[in-house]
Amino acid sequence: MATKKFMYVNRKAPYGTVYALESLEVVLIAAAFEQEVTLAFVDDGVYQIIKNQKPKAIGMKNFSSTYKALGDYDIKQLYVERESLVERGLSEEDLMDITYEDEDDDWAEKSSLTIISRAEMTELMAAQDVTFSF
Amino acid sequence: MATKKFMYVNRKAPYGTVYALESLEVVLIAAAFEQEVTLAFVDDGVYQIIKNQKPKAIGMKNFSSTYKALGDYDIKQLYVERESLVERGLSEEDLMDITYEDEDDDWAEKSSLTIISRAEMTELMAAQDVTFSF
Amino acid sequence: MKYTLMVNEGPYQHQSADTAYQFAKAALAKGHEIFRVFFYHDGVNNGSRLSVPPKDDRLVQKQWSELAQQHGIDMVICIAAAQRRGLMDANEAKRQGLDADNIAPGFRISGLGQLIEGSIESDRTIVFGD
Amino acid sequence: MKYTLMVNEGPYQHQSADTAYQFAKAALAKGHEIFRVFFYHDGVNNGSRLSVPPKDDRLVQKQWSELAQQHGIDMVICIAAAQRRGLMDANEAKRQGLDADNIAPGFRISGLGQLIEGSIESDRTIVFGD
């Protein structure tokens, strides 16, 4: 099968709707298909990877640790839009540490998160073959 | 049973979601309960009563004529927010004629639609006992 | 206080059903009465007994059934909304010539009049939706 | 062209399912191929056979069944999303110890891999949602 560039665009906050959780479930399956996988966190989607999520009191499962496990699935291209953070009063420090081990660099632990501008996000979106929106 | 003031607030466009149609179904049932019934059309809700709706080509039922029948159910207080019309490039002339027959005035046909300002809508909302939002 | 709650979205897709459930629990804990929970629009899907989410997640539909049974809450699914979406009790399924039903224990199917009546009878009506 | 369509919302509540259906019909009329329709999130509720809307309205679920049968379209319901929402075929119902199923003809239940595979195999992937 041909290799395509898949992008998963996450624009919604977690817990208010199921899209964040079920988007992640698609990503985990997609990892098995040896396609190029990129995750974009734009607009309210930046809240999906915020630190210290504690949804127990609203009766929901905390799935935020799954983002930290994405490196084990060889998914390490997570792009976060800077403007989306700023508009929400957030900064890079508010995001979880999401890392992968670089096999080409003696398994050094490196960040999977890259903060980019809206202009850079625009270019990244244009470079995809298949875009799933959640 | 006590008489309460019921308001049905319609803020969404028709056809894109089912809320407009199913809101109307509640209103028709409510008419049998001899409570005070007021309908508010605010934000995209003003499109629910726009003229010339033709949803056949999207495979949907045209339920807009039901609004015209509300007078027969003794529902004649339909309030439309002027600012909501203006923001959408619409005016009163774009709305359907929705009328009732006034039994206190020799069954003269009168408009059920009243265009009011946002400030007046605010007062009207504050005067209700039960508010259903669609 | 006596409450009628209206739930307009289905389980999982939106938080509305969870919020309504948490609100009901909190109100009951303070000694208030939930006179009726009325499920409308996609909210009717809260009443399905065929749901089996992952074991580490809540079962929204079952939470409602248990709450109803523990506190004797009247949980009404709108018949018109349910027909569109395929939520049936045994009677309705038979009447429509269908070969199965899927309603969960503690729910009953009835008309929209139950919503209006609930709001007339209750001190407060709270709407939970999208 | 070969298409995979993804449908993320249930019937009636949102127009998405209607739009996807109209798009599929238009694409087929122009000689294109619909390789697969994948139903995710509340979209799984498009596959219920228990729906009975008013007689003057369309039956969204049945439109899909008929389209699939007329054109041999592969219509796949995501198993994980279906389990949360109570959409079951006979096998799944049995496996889960449930006493009923509600899947409509022309649909099959399978995994998320079918979505990715469909997108790899197809020239275009179009997402319909809320």
Next chain:
Amino acid sequence: MSMLHIVNKSPFERNALESCLGHASEGDAVLLIEDAVIGAVAGSKAATALMSALPTKAVYVLSEDLAARGIESSRLVQGLQVVDYSGFVDLTVQHDKTQSWL
């Protein structure tokens, strides 16, 4: 006689909060729940609208929904009041009617 307005949508995604604040009367209360709580963060694009409302309306934020989304109460716009579900119930008692901005 006052209204409790309930807003559950992110003000960055939807117009619900804006419309609510445009239609709430003096002395009413506004409660932010579910995704709406992310609008309560100081420095956000929604903060200004909330601050303008504060002189005439009380604004509450649901603590359980803040916690789910990792937001400490120290991050909120000054003057907002944090309540839990029990406080949510109390608000529906104190105000004799409610309006949900769906």
Next chain:
Amino acid sequence: MSMLHIVNKSPFERNALESCLGHASEGDAVLLIEDAVIGAVAGSKAATALMSALPTKAVYVLSEDLAARGIESSRLVQGLQVVDYSGFVDLTVQHDKTQSWL
């Protein structure tokens, strides 16, 4: 290589169109369907954003959704192109990928 962006939400209710226009590249196309078509009416609050996009992006509106909502094509912002479902399909052929702004 160009993208067809599909927007189905009212720009008065949601941020989907705004976010789409902020992320679409030169030469891309934007198609308004479902409730998004009400943003195409001239003189509306959304018209300015669409007009700013027109020099670098083609903007299409689905005729069936316009008709459903009672909007004549004479009411639309100048420069928008009306297509039917058959034209929608053609757009997905002409552009080698699509992105839906949900």
